[in-house]
Amino acid sequence: MSAAEARADALNARIAERLRRAADLLEAQGDNPFRVRAYRRAAETVAGLDRSIESVWREGGAEALEALPGIGPSLARAIVEMITTGRWAQLERLEGAVAPEDLFATVPGIGTELARRIHEHLHIDTLEDPELAAHDGRLLAVPGVGPRRAAQIRASLAEILTRARPWRRGPPAEEPEVAVLLDVDEEYRKRAAAEDLPKIAPRRFNTSGEAWLPVLHTRRGPWFCTALFSNTARAHELGRIGDWVVIYFDKDDGVSGQRTIVTEQRGPLAGLRVVRGRERDCLRYYREREAGGGGTAAPASAGSG
Numbered sequence: 001m002s003a004a005e006a007r008a009d010a011l012n013a014r015i016a017e018r019l020r021r022a023a024d025l026l027e028a029q030g031d032n033p034f035r036v037r038a039y040r041r042a043a044e045t046v047a048g049l050d051r052s053i054e055s056v057w058r059e060g061g062a063e064a065l066e067a068l069p070g071i072g073p074s075l076a077r078a079i080v081e082m083i084t085t086g087r088w089a090q091l092e093r094l095e096g097a098v099a100p101e102d103l104f105a106t107v108p109g110i111g112t113e114l115a116r117r118i119h120e121h122l123h124i125d126t127l128e129d130p131e132l133a134a135h136d137g138r139l140l141a142v143p144g145v146g147p148r149r150a151a152q153i154r155a156s157l158a159e160i161l162t163r164a165r166p167w168r169r170g171p172p173a174e175e176p177e178v179a180v181l182l183d184v185d186e187e188y189r190k191r192a193a194a195e196d197l198p199k200i201a202p203r204r205f206n207t208s209g210e211a212w213l214p215v216l217h218t219r220r221g222p223w224f225c226t227a228l229f230s231n232t233a234r235a236h237e238l239g240r241i242g243d244w245v246v247i248y249f250d251k252d253d254g255v256s257g258q259r260t261i262v263t264e265q266r267g268p269l270a271g272l273r274v275v276r277g278r279e280r281d282c283l284r285y286y287r288e289r290e291a292g293g294g295g296t297a298a299p300a301s302a303g304s305g
Helices: 001-027 035-046 053-065 073-085 089-094 100-104 112-121 128-136 147-164 178-193 232-237 278-290
Strands: 212-221 222-231 245-249 256-265 273-275
Touching: 001 035, 001 053, 001 073, 035 073, 053 073, 100 112, 112 128, 112 232, 128 147, 178 212, 178 222, 178 245, 178 256, 178 278, 212 278, 232 278, 273 278
Parallel strands: none
Antiparallel strands: 212 222, 222 245, 245 256, 256 273
16 A cells, blocks of 8 residues: 555545544434434445545545535535544534634734634634624724734635635525524523533533533524533633523535524613624514514523533
């Protein structure tokens, strides 16, 4: 076997193992059995290839990956992420290892303190999120970020993402309605309070290795959703672990994203659960509920773990 063939076999084996690991975690955390089987089937496909999965992608793009048995758009994106970055954010999330502040701090122009403020004010976790925030103006709302720094950060992120993730697409063209996100949030917090969810042992802020972080995998129509309390430095600092809920969502066609749900502290939505970045939609949702006789119930409580 040549050195190139050995590297190809090693890469295929590494990606297949990560897919199997994700399937095992999803199964242990109570996710949809069909989704678990899809991950395992994809792992078998990658492990059984007689050529490098990377060469398949480089020669034919994401479409070539999607043409392989058991690999749809979402799994194709995951595979390309592993090829180009050596990481897989979804697996890290399932293992409780996501550290958004540390990730942002790697970008030129964003130091440790600014990374913390970006996460605190915008409730975002991936590199694509601050790039979008720089384009749509939200980044300017973060203390310490003016037009010049925002432009610098936008340029740095564009360079990083173009180099490291040539496969990436633009922001999701769609996402679940706020009613769906708030429903998932309500189910998660109620079941977490009732000790009715599997728990994972996050790697961050957990020196004892205790499995304390509840995780919910659920489906709403075409959307697969995963809900977790926000295990971030700011959430710990403010004692808001049991209040901030991060919901990750995706569909079989590759559309994916995330939102953070919090209890609003001020304004017309004070005391209500709000989807960060979609406050106007939430205000309209609650007003329509109230007009329809549904009321605007106070947020359910949940322990801080």
